[in-house]
Structure formats: structure tokens, C-alpha cells
Amino acid sequence: MEQKHVQEAIKQARENSKKRNFSQTFDLVVSLKEFDLSKAENKVKEEVVLPAGRGKPVSIGAIAEGELAENAKKAGIEIIVSKADLQKMKDDKKSAKKLVNKVDVFLASPDLMAEVGKTLGPLLGPRDKMPKPVPPTAPLEAFIQRMNMVVNVRTRDQPIVQCLVGTEAMKDEEISQNLMAVLKVLENKLPKGLGNIKAAYVKLTMGKPALIGGSKIQEDSGGGEE
Template sequence: MAVGEEEIQEALQKAREKSTDRNFTQTFDLSISVKGLDLSNPENRINEEIILPHGTGKAQKVAIFADGELAEKARKGGADKVFSKDELEELGDDSTEAKKIAEEYGSFLAQADLMPVVGKELGSVLGPRGKMPQAVTPTEDPSDLIKESRSTVRISVRENPVANLPVGKEDMPDDQIIENIQTVLDFLVEQLPKGPRQIKSITLKTTMGKPVKLEVY
């Protein structure tokens, strides 16, 4: 672990104090800088999804590319949008709409046998955004995956040695935000070849607030 629970608690309290009053509930943003990681080597790049134990405070919209039985299960399972194969192919011919969809939905699922079609039609749009869908078998009940996707955040260290991601909302209890932060840090440490020694700095802030630096050891 690169930082202890007491340090996270203290930083969270300071971030709340430094938060500027706004007429909306602000997000807590975590920024983690790493060192000694050669990002020119694709094997060192990190681009993974993490399920936060308490979510971000705002459920992500989830879409699925599916037909038939799986499409019906996805609708019953709470998917925000179900795109058929025909609709998927139409998106491939409309780059403006494809980009709009890519931004609107936080996470995507896809019927396993449609994955090649997704790659062909939307790979250039979803890939760079780190939103290529998770495959679902046609007979699978996607309800749990849809639920998990709503609490998922992506941690990405690819072009720059810094990961930025939301870890909660101002109206969430401290213990939930702390557990979310610990989950992210534990995950990142496991991904780094030299573990916590490669954590350079960590800051926490609200959307409009000033950043608070956590003590790294």
C-alpha cells in the first residue's frame, strides 16, 4: 500500500474544506502519478476497469449490442440501451452519431458473436476511449454485468504517467469514499512491476476545489 487509511481520511477532510461551494454535488477526483514506467513499451501501459465497492455516486449508463434472447434479457436486466446488429452497422456509417454514443454511455457490453462487428464498425471510436465492450454469451443473463458496469471506472496510464479517475461524490459518507480510494490504489500497485515504490504522488480534489496531496511512503 502506498498510503495509509489515516492519510486518506485526512486528505479527504482537507479536500472537503477546500471545496468551493457550488450549486451541484461535486465529484471527488483522484490523481495518481507513477514513476519508472516506460510507456513506450505497450506491455507497461495500464488500461483496466475497476469495480468500485460503492460506485462513483453516479451510475454510469450501460449499452449493449445484442439481438434475440440476449437483447430481451438485457432490457429486463436494466440496460439503458440495446443496439441490434442492424443498428450497430448503421452507427458504423455515421461517425458523428457513433462518437455521440461513445460519450453518452460509460460502459458497453456485446453479444460474443457480435464482437467482430463491433470491432469493425466502432473499434476506431470505442478503442481510443477505452470503451470496447465486454463480451456476453447469447445464453448468459447480463443483469449482474450491467449492475457491475454502473459502478465501474477505468484506470488508464498509457500516454502520460498519470491516472485520473472519479472515486465518489460529496454527498457520500467518508468511509465509502475511503474504501473506493483504497480499492483503486491497491489495484494500481498490483499492476506496477515494482509495486508501491513506483507511486510518485497522489492528490485528491473536488471538481472545483483545490488539490490535496497525500503523503506517499
């Protein structure tokens, strides 16, 4: 898949979306083919580092007490959830849901992971937001920096992959770099590489999707019809 096709699609995606009063995100949407999701080895679940970053800071929450909670505050993490807070959320589903929707990424003390699973697991799991266990003395600045550079790329119950590749405030070249990085991971992860990609699109939050490369995608991947 050539980068010029990606850049053309990004330009088209911008034209397909009206100006909004909020910053829209760019999403990559990949439709898969000849891909059996019932086989465990075909499941895709990867963290992809975006070369140009996500384009906006992620909201990070720390489920912690003691030293880790203090270190999280010093690192600029504003949302700190204690063990007592977790226990209150067992009976306050509204607050639990509000927290899960507000935070993009959670970290947690290893000793609180079991409590997190029982209390917030049903909400966090489907959203790919289960906390990353972090030791009390871990360098949180490095963790925060990484979380602002990565996206989760995964398949669920449909042969489709969708993930953020930037924001409309970013340059087209930056969006292109990020998008190509995700496609490269998919190429390496999928059994037939690009041959498993039926079509790929890029779109802004409120805009219509723009097809990347037209039928050239299938031709380049060797999976197109004659």
C-alpha cells in the same frame, strides 16, 4: 500510505471546491516515477472493484439483437443498438459520437463484435469503452451490478493514472475505502510498488487537487529523497 492521510486529503478536496448545481465526482490522480511506459510489462490496465461502489449508476448500452436484446430490456437497459443501427452509424458519425458519449459501458453479442470494431471501434477504443462480449443467456443483473462497482485503472502515454473513486454525496469513509482499494492494486501492479508513486492527489470535478500525505508518500514508499 496511511488511511488517515487519505481522509485528510478528501476533507481538503471538499474544501477546495465550491458547491455546484450538479453532483461532482471524486477522482484519484497518481503521478508515477522511475516508470518506463515503453515496456509492455509496465503497462497498467486493471478493473478495480470499489468496496463502496461508484456512487452513481453507470449508463449501460447493449449492442444486440434477439434473445440478448430482450434480456437487456428486461434487466432495465434502455439503450439497445441493433446491427441495422450500427450500419447506419457508418455514415452518421455525429450519432455514433453521441451514443459513445452517452453510454459508460457497452455489452454486445459476440457475433456483433466485429461489426462494432469496424463502426465504433475508433471512438470506443480511446475511451476504454469497447464492449464486453456477453452470451445471450448470461445473467445481466450480475453484470449490471458489477459494472456499478468497478472502475478502469490504466496508464496511457503519460506516467499518470486517474480514475473515479466516488461522488461528493458519498461519505468520506466510503471515498477513502475506494481510494485505498485502487492504491492497493497499483501497489501490487507497479514494479516497485509504492516506490513508483511520485505523488497522489484526490480532487472533485471542479475543485483543486489535494495532495495525499504530502512528502510522507515518498517516505512510506521508500522512494523519497534524503
